[in-house]
Amino acid sequence: MKHIATKIAAVVLAVVFVMSFAACSGGKPAETASAASIKVGVLAPLTGAVAEYGNAVNNGVIQFVEELNANGGINGKQIELIPYDEEGDPVKAVTGYNSLVDQGVVAIIGDVTTAPTIAVVAESQADGMPMITASATNAAVTCQLDADQNVVKVYENMFRSCFIDPFQGSKMAAFAVDELKAKTAAVLYNVGSDYSGGCAQSFQETAKEKGLEVVAVESYADGAVDFQSQLTNIAAKAPDVLFVPDYYNVVALVAQQAFAAGSKATMLGSDGWDSVLDTISDPSLVEGAYYCSGYSKDDTRSEVQTFVKNYTAKFNDTPNMFAAQGYDAAMILFAAIEKAEASGKTGDEYRKAIIAAMKETDMDCVTGHVAYDQYNNPQKSAAIITFENGAAKFWGNY
Amino acid sequence: MLFLSQCINGLQLGSIYALVALGYSMVYGIIRLLNFAHGDVIMIGAYIALLTIGAGLHPALAVGITILGCVLISVLIEKVAYRPLRSAPRISLLITAIGVSLLLQNLVQLFFTADSRAYPSTAIIPARAIQLGGLSLSLSTVVTILVSVGAMLGLHLLIQKTRMGKAMRAVSEDTGAAQLMGIDINRVISITFAIGSALAGVGSVLYCCRYSVANPTMGSLLGLKAFVAAVLGGIGSIPGAVVGGFAIGFAEVLVTALGFSAWTDAVVFAVLIVVLLVKPTGLLGRGVAEKV
Known part of the structure; x- marks a missing residue:
């Protein structure tokens, strides 16, 4: 009897071993994707308690990148998104960050919630990795703060497309x-x-x-x-x-x-x-x-209406604020990547060029006009919403 | 004028606490049980009102069903959970009460999720302001105060003037002797639960009309504060519950109005500690000599 159990265990182990091998080889093509693509990581909770936010942001990013690729990509290169599900956990987010860096991404969109984002920002300092979060609103995401909330140091590589609280x-x-x-x-x-x-x-x-x-x-x-x-x-x-x-x-x-x-x-x-x-x-x-x-789907500007129409057609769901901010994060990042591509730089210089270009952002996005202050926080207009006859109504951008 | 407005706030809050505290005190008075499920009966009442008004019933009918529902659920709890433990040690009863409280909260969470729900308060009492001199009062404030005072007077008459009230007082005084005199203890206890929870039903409607949100844990803090009110007044004492309820209501409003809003709950529970240390029998409670 004991003999049979040992045999079964051996078979099970062998199967697991073979399957893990198969999984490894399955992951390989992603690493050896064509050199003519630009790899960008998306770090977001796609499962778990805050998955709702992560998926909305991720969908917004996918929406933008598909439009960009359909228009020929950047500098003749297609964009390849590499999503990493960090489940809303700061530790897994840092693991995910390192995994994305190993896969050769040039920039990362993420993270989504405050705590994982702060953890990843600290990790990203040594690499000078260009990053933009769509939704982490805490002041400590783009700046190192002391106990009295005074700015000690600005994280030069970290930006956001949402406004701070x-x-x-x-x-x-x-x-x-x-x-x-x-x-x-x-x-x-x-x-x-x-x-x-x-x-x-x-x-x-x-x-x-x-x-x-x-x-x-x-x-x-x-x-x-x-x-x-x-x-x-x-x-x-x-x-x-x-x-x-x-x-x-x-x-x-x-x-x-x-x-x-x-x-x-x-x-x-x-x-x-x-x-x-x-x-x-x-x-x-x-x-x-x-x-x-941050955004109103009833905003009459053409950027918003086109975004809402395309997003609804693709995902069969009205885009919420997180989706719109995800779309904008991608828009800001890829505009900067386009400038970096044009400069012809490579390696660290290429990353620095992306960061420098992001810092100079001055463009109309879905969630309003974005320009950055010295703390890498967007100075942007907000959608003002009022209530009229018992219904919410878009008042305008202010 | 500001002072007067704040006094009216205290009166409104205090009258709700008093209604709930009465339920605590009556039950304690008769079977020496701290019925920690009392606050959750109020929560159940809120959901009954939500469902009945949501189903399109006339608000007056819905309020009636809410109060009846609170009574039925309390009597059921008493029959199923407390009666079998009548002769058990009091600590078993207390633990059972906490268990019932958790059961009710989790049942409601199971059926309605943990989300807060909008309570149709304006369907019951329309949002209307009443100008009284320079004083602006909402209709719900006036209704709350009048209904609570009315209910308390009714309870007083019931206990002091009717045969049932007499029986209740007798059972509270000495259960064994009351039984020997031919009083049906089970019936008196059931009726006490019923009256206490009818008051809880009224309290539920008034509380929700003021706060207009229902969620599965709304009863716990309200119940605890009413418990403090009952202890302050002297648990088991009917006038004590009223006095305690108003005292706690006024204390909360005073602390908040002076700008110490973060301390409101702390003050309420500090009152509990002070009362237990200094005068455990409360303001109007009678000390009972322990029989050795």
Whole structure:
């Protein structure tokens, strides 16, 4: 009996051994692809908890590259995308980065979420690998920060196509002054969230520069459902606008309680407001409110409409913000690669040329006009969305 | 004026806590059980309202079904989970209550997922503002306060003036003696659960009309805070639960209004610790000498 078991184990082992060999040889053609192609890695979570974001970004990138290849590629060369699924795990992301480098990619689009992106950026410093993330919004992705959030060093090789979190606060303060002619403002933010806190702080800074008087700043703990007391304090100051940078489920509660507290302020929000209408009991509670988003599918610009049409035709799904930002990341990167190809440089110099060209980006993308500041963060316009007759409506780019 | 508005906020929040705390206190008073599933009954109520209004029922009918649903589920829990343990040590009952709480949360999560759902609060109480002098009140605030006070008065009359109330007080005083006097203990306990959870049903509707979101874990924190309110007032004492509920409501609003919003929950639970250390019987509770 024991003898048979040993035999079975031996057979199983042999099969596994042969199969792993087969897998190796199956992977070979990718490594020896024609020299006339340009290899670019895509590092994204394609499975796991955050796969939804990873796949959207990846689809956006695929969309752009297929269009580019159909138009003859760059400098007569076709683009070859090499995706690596890092499952949302920083350790696997670093493994994936090294694997992509070994496969000879000239640049990488990724990563998608903040923690893996930060891990990979640190690893990429020695190689000077040109990288662009479509969706990691944390300030520490493109810069090394000290404990007080001051910039120690800029990661010269790392760019992004999304705006950073605090940028939205600044945007909405400027919007309130320029477009809504607001004189006074109040802020209600989540003390337990970097996202909310960062937006609130930048809102106040820009408000100060623009002469918008912030008459009340109130806060709440993460997970709170009761904002009545804070909103009563705010309503007593009767501000023109009320900035609430948080996610849609909180906003639904705040809107209702703001009404109950008798607040007449126009509510302003950040991109976390997306899909607030699904959670709110009465859409009239957010009527006339505004929030900013990286992208709106209802944007009337031709770049957006063409993108939405082609993407929908290919993937049979309306592109979300991540898909649009993935598309833009590819657009920014390949424009830079085109310049590097034209320069005729090779090796390290070629990579440096890509980075230099990305730094000088100044172009219209699907998610707005992109130009980079000294921290490699895009200075771009945001899509402003408002609510009219109980429905979300694209207001314009600001 | 600001002060007055904040007082009304405290009154609204306090009246919801008081309704829930009453359920805790009544059950504790009668079988010495901390019914930790009480908060989850409120959550069940929220989902019943969500389903019935979603099905197109008239809001008044939906509210009726919600309250009835809360009563039925509580009586069922009492029959299935608590009654077999009537003579078991109290710690077994307590652990069972925690188990029931987890069961309810996970069942709802299984059927409705863990996502928050919009509660049709404006279908029940329209979003309307009432101007009272310089004071702006929402209709839901006024309704919450009036309904809660009404329910508390009703409960007071029931307990003090009816035969059933008398029986409840007797069972609470001395279960054994009450049984010897010919009181049907099981029936009295069932009715106590039913009344407590009817109040929870009312609390559920009022709570959700204020916060308009339902999710499977919404009952835990509400339940815990109401528990603190019941302990503060003196657990087992009906007027104590009301006093405790309002005290906790006002404390929360005060702390938040002064700008310490991050400390709101900490203050509530600090109250629990202080009460247990300084006066474990609570404000209005009676000390019972331990029989040795």
